[in-house]
Amino acid sequence: MSDTIHSATSASARLDPKGRLVHADAPLVRLNAQAGGSEGAPLAVSAIAAIARLAQRLGIVVARSAVVADGDDDAELWVRASPDAEGVTLEVSGWHARDGVRTSSRAALAAAAPLDAADADVEWACDARMRITTAAWRDAGRPAPIGQALTHWLAFDSDSDGMLPLLAAAANCNGFERQDAVLREDGTRLRLSGRARRDAAGRFAGFVGVGHLIDAPPLPDAGTPSAFTDAFGERLERALRAPLARIVAHADSIGAQTEGPLMPEYVGYAQDIAGAARHLMGLVDDLVDLQAIERPDFAVAPEPIDLADVARRAAGLLAVRAQQAEVTIERPGFDDMLPATGDFRRALQILVNLIGNAVRYSPRGSSVTIGLSRDGPHARVTIADTGKGIAPADHVRVFEKFGRVDPSEPGGTGLGLYIARRLARAMAGDITLDSAAGQGARFTLSLPAGG
Amino acid sequence: MSLNPADPRDAPVREAALLIADAAAADVRTRAIRTAALRDFLAEDCQRLDDRTRVAFAALLRTIVATIGGAIHGDALERLSAAGNRKAHAALNAVEAAAICPRLYDHLLSDEAMAAALLDRVVLDLIAERLPEALIERSESEDPFDTADMATEASAVALRALEARRRGPVDQPPYAVDLDAETQFRCAWGIAAAIAVALAPVDAAARSAIEWALADATERALARHDDEDRLEAAATRFAVMRDLPLGRVAEAIEIALADGRIVLATALVAHALALSFEDVRAMIVDPRDTRLWLGLRALDLPRDTVARIGYALSEADPRRDVEAFADRIEAIMQIDPNEAAAALEHLRLPAPFRAATMAIRALGK
Incomplete structure (x- = not known):
C-alpha cells in the first residue's frame, strides 16, 4: 500500500470565495501538492474543488464522496463543504484506498x-x-x-x-x-x-x-401460491442463473484470451469476475434450496438408503477438489453397508456439504476420514478433519443462517450447514458437531437406522 | 389427416401448419415492432424509461396482476368448486397469470391518467431510495412532526407503518401495491376480463358459470379494498391533520427529505399549496417541470430550503443536473411569490376538467 495512504484520518481546509487554498491540514496539503497546487492558489484537487464550488453556489452544506489520486492509488474520500460569507470550510475524511466506502444514498x-x-x-x-x-x-x-x-x-x-x-x-x-x-x-x-x-x-x-x-421456528409463508401465480413470478433461479451464467461464460472467454492477447492484469480481472459470478451462482443454488426447505409444506420422502454408499458417492464427487487441495479422503470400504431411512438425494447433498467443508478446512497433506457407526436406532456418518477446529462458543453460530465463524474466510455462502441441518431434521435425523479450537472437527449426520 | 401429437410422423406436418399460421400474422407483427422502434428512436433520452424504472414498473404491474388476479381467480375457483362444476373449475384453473399479461397491460396502460399515476408512483419511490442522508443539521428544538393531538399522532404512526411497508420490494410479501379506488376498480375488472378471454374453448354453460364466478369474485374483491390503507392517502391525511403553519413548512419538508420520506414531503407541499398530491408528485418526478420551483416560490420558502430541495432531488434523480440547478437558483429566487401562486392557480381546477380540456384542445378545431 502507498505510504501516502492514511487510515481513519480526517483533515480540514479553508478556501477563500475564489476557491483559493487559505490553509489546510497536512494530508490535504500533500494531496493538493501532488495535484500541482499550493497555498494561495486555487485548490488543485479537482474532485474536492468541484464540491466546494457547488456548496458555494448553492449556499448550503454539501457532503459527498470524491475519488482522488493519492500517490499511486485512488482514494475514496468523504468531503463535507460548508460555505459562508468568507469562503468554504472543507472537512475530508475516510482516507481508505478504495475500501470502506462512505456513501450518501x-x-x-x-x-x-x-x-x-x-x-x-x-x-x-x-x-x-x-x-x-x-x-x-x-x-x-x-x-x-x-x-x-x-x-x-x-x-x-x-x-x-x-x-x-x-x-x-x-x-x-x-x-x-x-x-x-x-x-x-x-x-x-x-x-x-x-x-x-x-x-x-x-x-x-x-x-x-x-x-x-433467535431460536424461533420459521414463519409461515404469506399464503400458498396458487396455480394462477405458481409459474408466473420471476423465480430466483430463472432471474439470476441465466445472467450469471453469461457473466461466467464471457469472463472465462476473456480470461482464456480467445479474441486475442490481453495485458496480464486484465486476464486476472476476468478470472476474478468469473470467480465472483461462480460464487454468486453457488449462493443462488443455496437460496433456492432455502426457499424450498422453508416452505411450510416442505417434506422429504423417506426410503431405505445405504449411508455407506451415499458417503462413497459424496467422496467421489469431491475427489478432484480434494486432489487440488492435496487432501486425502478416506472413503468407507466397498463392502461396508449402513442401512438407514432417508431421501437419497438430500442425504447426498448433506454429505457433499460436510465433506466439502472438511476438505476446505483441512491442511495440505492431511486426511479427511469418513466413519460409519450404528447407535441403537440411529445410523451415523462422521466426517472428521484435522483443521483448525471450531471453538465451542461458535458451535451454535455455524449452524445459523449466514453464520460464519470468520466472515473474512473465503469460500462458502454461510448457508450450507443451516440447510444441511434442516434437511437432516426433515428426515427425522440431525447433524451434530464435536470440535474445539485447534483440534479439528467431527460433524456427524444421524438418520433413523434401517432394518 | 389428423394431427396426433404422439405420432412422430406428424411432427413435420404440424410444424408446417404453425409456420403458415405464423406467416399470416407476420405482417402485422413486423409493422408493430417497426413502429415501436421508430418511436423509441424519435424519443428524447429523458422520455425513455431507464432500466431501473422499467424493472420497478414491471414489478408493480406484475404484482398487481398476481395479487388482485390471484384473489379473483382463487375466489372464483372456490365458487365453482362449491357448485360442483368440475368442467368449469378445470378450465378456469388452467389459466395462468403469465398468459394474460401482454393484452392486459395494453388495456390497463391505455388509460393515460392511470398509467401516468402508476409510473409517477414508481419513479417517486425510486427517487426516495437515492435521497442523500446527511442533508441538514438536526435542530435541538421541537420536531415539527411532534404533536400533542392523539388523532394526529395516530395518523403519524400509521404513516410510519405504511412507509415501512412500501420500503420492501413490491413483489414480496406483503405486496404493497397501494392502489387508489379508481385504479383498483379498473385493474380488477380488466384482470377478470383478461382471465375470461384467456379461457381455452369450453362449452357455453361452463363459460357462463366461469364468467359469473369471476364477476362475483371481482365485486367482492372491490368491496374489500380500503382506499385509506395507502401510503399516499396516509401522507395526505397526516399533512392535513398536522396542518403546519407556513413558517414551519420549510423545516418539515427538509426533515422529511433528509429522512427519505419523499411521499410525506410531497404531501406537505401539496397541502401547503392546496393542490392535489398527484399534481405535486408529477412536478417532482419530471426533471424538466419548472412548476416545482414555482410551487416552492409560491410558498415563499427561503433560499436555503429551495437549494437543499433542489440538491437532494438532483442527487437522487440522475436525470437532474445539479450544476444546471445551481446555475438557475438565483433566477428561481427572483420569482415573485404572488406571481408564482397565480401561475399555478389553474391546477386547483378539478383534474378531470383539466384532462378533458387538454384532450379536446389536442384534437384541434
Whole structure:
C-alpha cells in the first residue's frame, strides 16, 4: 500500500470565495501538492474543488464522496463543504484506498448491507432520541411500536465484556452487530445489528438496522401460491442463473484470451469476475434450496438408503477438489453397508456439504476420514478433519443462517450447514458437531437406522 | 389427416401448419415492432424509461396482476368448486397469470391518467431510495412532526407503518401495491376480463358459470379494498391533520427529505399549496417541470430550503443536473411569490376538467 495512504484520518481546509487554498491540514496539503497546487492558489484537487464550488453556489452544506489520486492509488474520500460569507470550510475524511466506502444514498448503503439483512425478521430504525421510527416485521401480525422509545420495546443484553454494543455505537456514531435483546411484550429473543445515521453536522441522527429472531421456528409463508401465480413470478433461479451464467461464460472467454492477447492484469480481472459470478451462482443454488426447505409444506420422502454408499458417492464427487487441495479422503470400504431411512438425494447433498467443508478446512497433506457407526436406532456418518477446529462458543453460530465463524474466510455462502441441518431434521435425523479450537472437527449426520 | 401429437410422423406436418399460421400474422407483427422502434428512436433520452424504472414498473404491474388476479381467480375457483362444476373449475384453473399479461397491460396502460399515476408512483419511490442522508443539521428544538393531538399522532404512526411497508420490494410479501379506488376498480375488472378471454374453448354453460364466478369474485374483491390503507392517502391525511403553519413548512419538508420520506414531503407541499398530491408528485418526478420551483416560490420558502430541495432531488434523480440547478437558483429566487401562486392557480381546477380540456384542445378545431 502507498505510504501516502492514511487510515481513519480526517483533515480540514479553508478556501477563500475564489476557491483559493487559505490553509489546510497536512494530508490535504500533500494531496493538493501532488495535484500541482499550493497555498494561495486555487485548490488543485479537482474532485474536492468541484464540491466546494457547488456548496458555494448553492449556499448550503454539501457532503459527498470524491475519488482522488493519492500517490499511486485512488482514494475514496468523504468531503463535507460548508460555505459562508468568507469562503468554504472543507472537512475530508475516510482516507481508505478504495475500501470502506462512505456513501450518501440509502440505496448504496442498502447495497453494501450484509447479506443477512435480506432475510431479516424485522427491519427497524430510530431517530436521534432513540424513538422507533420503523419496525417492519416479516410476520405482519406483530405490532409495530412506532414512536415508542427503543428501551420500552426491547430489553438489551450486555455482551461477554459487559458492554451494550448498541449504546457504544451511538456514542461513537458507528455501526454495531450482535446486540442481543428481548421483546418486552412476550419475551421473544432477537439479535440486532445496525448502522448509525449522521446529519449534515456529522452528529448522531439515529440508527437503521435489522433484527433476527433467535431460536424461533420459521414463519409461515404469506399464503400458498396458487396455480394462477405458481409459474408466473420471476423465480430466483430463472432471474439470476441465466445472467450469471453469461457473466461466467464471457469472463472465462476473456480470461482464456480467445479474441486475442490481453495485458496480464486484465486476464486476472476476468478470472476474478468469473470467480465472483461462480460464487454468486453457488449462493443462488443455496437460496433456492432455502426457499424450498422453508416452505411450510416442505417434506422429504423417506426410503431405505445405504449411508455407506451415499458417503462413497459424496467422496467421489469431491475427489478432484480434494486432489487440488492435496487432501486425502478416506472413503468407507466397498463392502461396508449402513442401512438407514432417508431421501437419497438430500442425504447426498448433506454429505457433499460436510465433506466439502472438511476438505476446505483441512491442511495440505492431511486426511479427511469418513466413519460409519450404528447407535441403537440411529445410523451415523462422521466426517472428521484435522483443521483448525471450531471453538465451542461458535458451535451454535455455524449452524445459523449466514453464520460464519470468520466472515473474512473465503469460500462458502454461510448457508450450507443451516440447510444441511434442516434437511437432516426433515428426515427425522440431525447433524451434530464435536470440535474445539485447534483440534479439528467431527460433524456427524444421524438418520433413523434401517432394518 | 389428423394431427396426433404422439405420432412422430406428424411432427413435420404440424410444424408446417404453425409456420403458415405464423406467416399470416407476420405482417402485422413486423409493422408493430417497426413502429415501436421508430418511436423509441424519435424519443428524447429523458422520455425513455431507464432500466431501473422499467424493472420497478414491471414489478408493480406484475404484482398487481398476481395479487388482485390471484384473489379473483382463487375466489372464483372456490365458487365453482362449491357448485360442483368440475368442467368449469378445470378450465378456469388452467389459466395462468403469465398468459394474460401482454393484452392486459395494453388495456390497463391505455388509460393515460392511470398509467401516468402508476409510473409517477414508481419513479417517486425510486427517487426516495437515492435521497442523500446527511442533508441538514438536526435542530435541538421541537420536531415539527411532534404533536400533542392523539388523532394526529395516530395518523403519524400509521404513516410510519405504511412507509415501512412500501420500503420492501413490491413483489414480496406483503405486496404493497397501494392502489387508489379508481385504479383498483379498473385493474380488477380488466384482470377478470383478461382471465375470461384467456379461457381455452369450453362449452357455453361452463363459460357462463366461469364468467359469473369471476364477476362475483371481482365485486367482492372491490368491496374489500380500503382506499385509506395507502401510503399516499396516509401522507395526505397526516399533512392535513398536522396542518403546519407556513413558517414551519420549510423545516418539515427538509426533515422529511433528509429522512427519505419523499411521499410525506410531497404531501406537505401539496397541502401547503392546496393542490392535489398527484399534481405535486408529477412536478417532482419530471426533471424538466419548472412548476416545482414555482410551487416552492409560491410558498415563499427561503433560499436555503429551495437549494437543499433542489440538491437532494438532483442527487437522487440522475436525470437532474445539479450544476444546471445551481446555475438557475438565483433566477428561481427572483420569482415573485404572488406571481408564482397565480401561475399555478389553474391546477386547483378539478383534474378531470383539466384532462378533458387538454384532450379536446389536442384534437384541434
